[in-house]
Amino acid sequence: MSQHTAAAAEVVSFARPHEIREFPKGRLELVTIGNATVGRGVFEPGWRWSQSVQPLAKTRSCEAPHFQYHVSGVLRVLMDDGSEFDCKPGDISLLPSGHDAWVVGDEPAVVVDFQGMLDYARSR
16 A cells, blocks of 8 residues: 655744845745745835835846735836836736836835745845
8 A cells, every 4th residue: 555645734924934135115024835935025105126126136127027916005017018007905916027116105015926036135
């Protein structure tokens, strides 16, 4: 008889992130679960990628692809192709490389990203 073993259950919490990266007007909290890294981005009013993260990334626009759930606040996205749209609470966005983004209004924008945060806001 072959023995079948299930993977161990895991629970992690953003209350105790494994890594925190801070940048002007924002921070990224990272947790690793299974083989995945999930990031929670908290962007304060006045945050804009091209002002807060671009100096760390040293790229013309954000090259990290994102697959994210928008928890709160409004994030306006400007793609390199010129298209522009808002991501609001409850939205799920899939953003390819090549964009800028900024907080609209006076509420922090909070996103949970399942794809593009591993190298996000890491100094190069």
